[in-house]
Amino acid sequence: MTLFVSEGASLEGARLSDHSRLHAGDAYAYASYSTYQHSFPYTGDYRIDALLEGYPNQTGLGALGYQWNAGRALGSPVQVTYSFAAAAPSYGGNVDASSGDSGFEPFNAEQKAAVRQIMGQLSQEFGLDMVEVGDGTFSYGQIRFGNNYQETSTGYSWLPFSTPDDRSGDVWLDLWTPQNLSSLAPGSEGYGTLLHEIGHALGLKHPGDYNAGSGGSGLPGNYLGTAEDNETYTVMSYTAPAGGQQRDWFGMYDLLALKTLYGSRNYNAGDTVYSYTDATGRVLKIVDDGSGFDTIDISGVSSAGNRVVDMRPGTFSSIGVRANGQKAVQNVSIDFSTVVEKFVGTAHGDIVTGNHANNVFVLGLGSNVADGGAGIDLVQYTGNRAGYQGAATGGGLQVTGNGASDTLSNVERLAFADSKLALDVGGNAGLAAKILGAVFDAPVIRADPGSAGLALAKVDAGMSYADLLTLALDLRLGAGRTHEQVVDLLYTNIAGAAPTADQAAPYLAQLYGGTFTQASLGVMAAETAENAAQIDLVGLAQTGLIYV
Incomplete structure (x- = not known):
């Protein structure tokens, strides 16, 4: 999903409409800002507030009410029901003469499977219990899914409690957009569209002053600057990354906002290995991990792929190969609350930056560059200590031997097959x-x-x-x-x-x-x-x- 749509429903009942492509000269071109605009602070964090809609011209947490746990403390867990509309809702939402929306078709089996996958992960990751219920004339979910024909958008939704009727939270996808209907694997355009619309249905707005078919409002608001208003940071943006990849899950700013609204759970608890290959470069991914001793393993990436890993929370790594054969750039991010402890590299020479934890780096052959950062960090080698030589280099250490030539900084320990070496004699x-x-x-x-x-x-x-x-x-x-x-x-x-x-x-x-x-x-x-x-x-x- 390359979403170049959305605005931010600043008025009650405003619909959030979305396109899959922005073409030159389209009437809904939007204003951009060189730096973020934070006109109405809610939480005080511009990254979160740019994705939340408050009551008009109000500030502070009391201005927030377009979320399913409205009226309760921010971050309170909540159950949200959803269903797949079996017929056009009696209260509407699928027909709008002003925008050319018409018709109705229920979600097909593949669309339903994709929604269930997303709802299942939401329930594991956040304080959201997403429960599927039956759909009938008088009984249905708080969020309903349906297809219709849309002349100016590929999908649209409403924020929770933003309409005087049950349209709030409903998601509609365009039947004229084939990507919406099939091949809905994570990382596909259609899957990204679902993520984006479900984001609206959970209370997230667009991070810029735009909405499909209507252009920008020109009014003060909370907007990200151009460097951050893109899908690398948030699936709610209109701007695709330079590499053109689709997200396979929400972005780091989305996770910040959703955790603020609904709280978080101990997601991916235990020792988890995140393994990446060349194909990783074709999508935008995020690591969100609640606990355990966790590993980023890029040993499956070839010499053709990018191999630059940053383990610090809130940062990006460049891993793999894009669909066009070029090296991927900033396609894997680390959630702000996630700590990854271990890195496993390739045989082609990698660049890795550690975090504040006690990191373990398993470096492969070739010329590697490793910066341990804070903590007591260890580089692990497969051969005996006698097979390696070390030399000080401008505050760091150059280690060579057994096919490796590594430039190390802020690394306190080396481990070999027969012994270990502690370098932090000053500590x-x-x-x-x-x-x-x-x-x-x-x-x-x-x-x-x-x-x-x-x-x-x-x-x-x-x-x-x-x-x-x-x-x-x-x-x-x-x-x-x-x-x-x-x-x-x-x-x-x-x-x-x-x-x-x-x-x-x-x-x-x-x-x-x-x-x-x-x-x-x-x-x-x-x-x-x-x-x-x-x-x-x-x-x-x-x-x-x-x-x-």
Whole structure:
């Protein structure tokens, strides 16, 4: 669906009409804005407000009433019924002499299947219970679906509670538009038209000043600017993306608005793998995921496809090949509340940007570029550590070997088949090394990667410096240790020789006097320059800390 239609029903009963194509010179050409217009703030977020219709010239949440849970708190879940009209409704909606609408035909089996698929996903993703009911003369759904003949549009609908009769929420598709009637797979033009019209039926307006057959109103409103008023961001837009793809689901701004209206559910709960291929480039997709350890896997994309992935919420990735053979651009988006933890790449060289989580990057062969962003991020390799070489490059790291040549930044860990390497010596890895040196002595750091791995796991999980020091002392000396044992251990490991009675006395006095706890004394010892020297902290910063 390349929707170049819609306006925003600012008056009660106004119909939202939609076209599948905008031709040069059409009378309903609309105004565009270089930046967003936010004349009537409702939620305060222009991305949401551009898709919601409020009562005329009102602001604030109280101005919102064109949604099925009107009268209840915004975000309240609600049941909405729908049905497929078996005959022309007694209250009308299918006939309008002014716009040339006429006739009636019920939805065919394929149209019904597409609607049920959409309604099922809406029920899983949002606080909407979309329930199909029977359709008769006096009993029918709040949203009714039917076909008719339309001279100026390919489909139209009404916002909830926007008419004085039961037309509110009804969806009508044009019988003269063949895409409306068959081949209604997700990502097809007809499927996109259904998404768009159902968006209206749930309370979403167009994000610009336009409506099929009537042009723009020229009145103040909430409108997106030209950079965002397109189907890349919202299926409710008239403007197709540069690549001409259709959406297979709502866009990121649509999800923001629908979650604001009806709340959200734990959609795609659990560990979910989102696998993409060259064919992904033919559609506009979105990842909306409520929980779990989730993965974007582009290993099925060929060298002909685009392979640029951004895992941050509210961003776009370019994955696959368009229908014309060109590389797809910004065709996969990440919902604003979604966190994806893992990336699996191709053998052709990829570009990936991580998010704030602790990301795992499985990079394939070729020249890859990975930016881990925030969090403790790990790049995973298949070969043994000896088969790779690393070199610092302007704040990052170049890793080569076994067919890979990767440029890494903001990556804290490398994993190989036989061991792992912690690069964040200025962070958690350094803290772990300093504790190991102070409590277990310097040789342990390089001779026992298992101990390094245990310490790293604890600090990565959020254990405090003092608590980790206490755990180390428990393991080294036991829970019943004396102050004398602690002072002797720490002094010996730091200075290289046991303390004399005079050397130990001031530390013991502070322990018995309560100035120090064993943990705080241990932290002080671990942070000394002598400890940094004896564990060769500077050298570790160059080589990394080996752990398993």
